[in-house]
Amino acid sequence: MNPAPGSTGADTGHAVVLGSGISGLCAARVLADFYTRVTVVERDVFPEDGATRRGVPQGAHVHSLTSRGASTLEEFFPGIVAELAADGATVVNALTELDIVFFGSRLLRVPLGEVLQASRPFLEDRLRARVGAVPHIGFRPGMEAVAPVTRNATTVSGVRLARPGPAGSAEVLEADLVVDAMGRAGRGAAWLASLGYEKPAEDRLHVGVGYASRRYRIAPGAAGGDKGVLIGATPARPRGLVLTRQEHDTWVLSQYGFGKANHPPHAPEEFHRFAAELLPAALRDTLRHAEPLTEVAAFAYPASVRRNFHRLRRLPDGLVSIGDAVCSLNPIYGAGMTVAALEAAALRDCLAAGTDGLPRRFYRAAAKASYLSWLFSNLADRSLPYVPGTRPFLTGVLGQAFQATMRAAAVDPAVAAGVWNAVSLSGSPARLAGPRVMASVLRHGARRPRRPHRS
Ligand SMILES: Cc1cc2nc3c(=O)[nH]c(=O)nc-3n(C[C@H](O)[C@H](O)[C@H](O)COP(=O)(O)OP(=O)(O)OC[C@H]3O[C@@H](n4cnc5c(N)ncnc54)[C@H](O)[C@@H]3O)c2cc1C
Structure with missing residues (x-):
């Protein structure tokens, strides 16, 4: 096997990352330890003011980072969590400062570690600064990756770039490795087909x-002691919301609904009314007096998608896809974001x-990381009956299992910890299937919840 690039002290070539979202930034940092030169190509021009950018429209919506995501980012960018916190991001004690209602029951408010909350542009901006500080990583903003370039039938040797727009100039960037981090619309799969490989x-x-x-x-203290509220959808209610404190006393309210008829409205008054149906009374009042900083932004997410690259029998050398592209x-x-970071660790x-x-x-490693x-x-x-494609019997069983587990998690610290570990990817979810938790779920699961989502 060829040695790890960078291990011999010789020139180890050029790696190109396409896309500078979370997976692109993590991949670039990882590649810098192996390649003499790394270039990050990004279609957008980076905004000066930390605004949401066109290529990442989801950046206007809540972006919580799990504990596992934070600890994986620490591996790539030592000290980043403390730096973000010192810069104004919110450190939250889970679950004493987080109010989480899943499947109709409130997770017991026991201390289970810390979580960092910040807006997506804030997080991306700080990660980009860290990546940009590595001397042999360069950025090419305002350039679009349009096609792979090959050396022979089995090796990708670069990428064709163009400036977006009708009169955009084109060029070829030679590379020893091309990483497609272009997000869920990533072209890696289509590129395989264009090169004669199976998609x-x-x-x-x-x-x-x-x-x-x-x-x-929201003024400090005006939202009470909590720094985040998450009220999830239930089998009976296809809607949920998240209200979290981010950096510098800014908060984001993200609401969602399954199916077009349940999508949240965009007009500010209706948006508030929609939230008021789920929010605890004190927060309804807080929101009424909060200063809006943006208009209401909308985003449609049609389907979860996993592309099974790991099952392909033939793959060209020199090209991999990562993050939402997979x-x-x-x-x-x-x-x-956690899965994107875990896949970058797998690449390393x-x-x-x-x-x-x-x-x-x-x-194969990335498939394990996201499994x-x-x-x-x-x-x-x-488990939600309004999500199509599952037999009603299975939906019913899953719905009951989730609801019973959450009823137990509302009263038993061990079950609450198990649920939190599973959700934050901070511990093995296998604990949820252990005899201690199962016994508790059987004991408490049949109980009917007491209207947990309103105070
Ligand atoms: C509404 C919403 C809310 C979310 N909330 C959370 C959350 O709370 N927590 C969480 O962990 N995750 C959340 N996510 C998921 C998260 O945004 C992604 O999983 C994560 O950003 C990893 O994506 P990525 O870096 O692979 O792709 P992206 O973040 O989509 O980045 C892709 C990049 O590629 C660039 N690009 C695209 N095409 C080209 C091209 N041809 N040439 C050059 N550049 C190109 C784009 O401009 C962009 O910069 C949310 C997603 C959505 C939609």
Whole structure:
């Protein structure tokens, strides 16, 4: 096997990352330890003021980072969590400062660690600064990746770039490795087909989720002691919301609904009325007096998609896809950035073993990295009767299982910890299937919840 790039001190070539979202930034940082030169190509021009950018429209909506996501970012960018917090991001004690209602029951408010909350542009801006500080990483903003370039039938050797727009100039960027981090619309799969390879089969679960979000300034203390409220959808109610404190006393309210008829409205008055049906009374009042900082932004998320690159028998050398381009999860479970970071860690570990057969080894490792999040979000979605495509019997069983577990998590600290570990990817979800938790779920699960989502 070829040695790991960078391990011999010789020139180890050029890696190109397409897209500078979370997966692109993490991948670039990882590649810098193996390649002499790394270039990040991004279609957008980076905004000066931390605004949401065109290529990442989801940036206007809540972007919570799980504890596992934060600890994985720390591996790439040591000290980043403390830096973000010092810069104004919100550190939240879970669950003493987080009010979480899942499947109709409130998670017991026991201390289970810390979580960092910030807006997506804020997080991306800080990560981009860290990546940009690495001397041999360069950015090419305002350039669009349009096609792969090949050396021979089995090797991708670069990428064709163009400036967006009708009169855009074109150029070829030679590379020893091209990483497609272009998000869920990523072209890696189509590029394989254009090179004569099979396209990866897709697992797709249609969820038809619509988001609407607005940012506010809320004076310190005006929202009470909590720094975040999450009220999830239930089998009987296809709607949910998240209200979290982000950086510098700004908050974001993101509401979502399954199916077009339940998508949240965009007109400010209706948006508030929609939220008022779910929010606890004190927060309804807080919101009424909050200063809006943005208009209401909308986002449609039709389906969770996993592209099974890891099952392909033939893959060209020199090209891998990462992040949402491989696995895009229903955002209501808040795991996409964590999975992107875990896949970048998988890329690092694969490169440490050399470059022979890199795409195949990487896709297998990436499939493992996303497996639990894919499984969890799919099972949760399939337990909701308004998500099409699952037999009613299975939906009923799953719905009862989730609701019973959450009823137990409302009263038993061990079950609350198990649920939190599963959701934040901070511990093994296998604990949820252990005898201690199962006994508690059987004991408490039959109880009917007492209207937990309103105070
Ligand atoms: C509404 C919503 C809410 C979400 N909330 C959360 C959350 O709370 N927590 C969480 O962890 N995750 C959340 N996610 C998921 C999260 O946004 C993604 O999983 C995560 O950003 C990883 O995506 P990525 O970096 O692979 O792609 P993206 O973030 O989509 O970035 C892709 C990048 O590629 C660029 N690009 C695209 N095409 C080209 C091209 N041809 N040439 C050059 N550049 C190109 C784009 O401009 C963009 O910068 C949410 C998603 C949505 C839709």
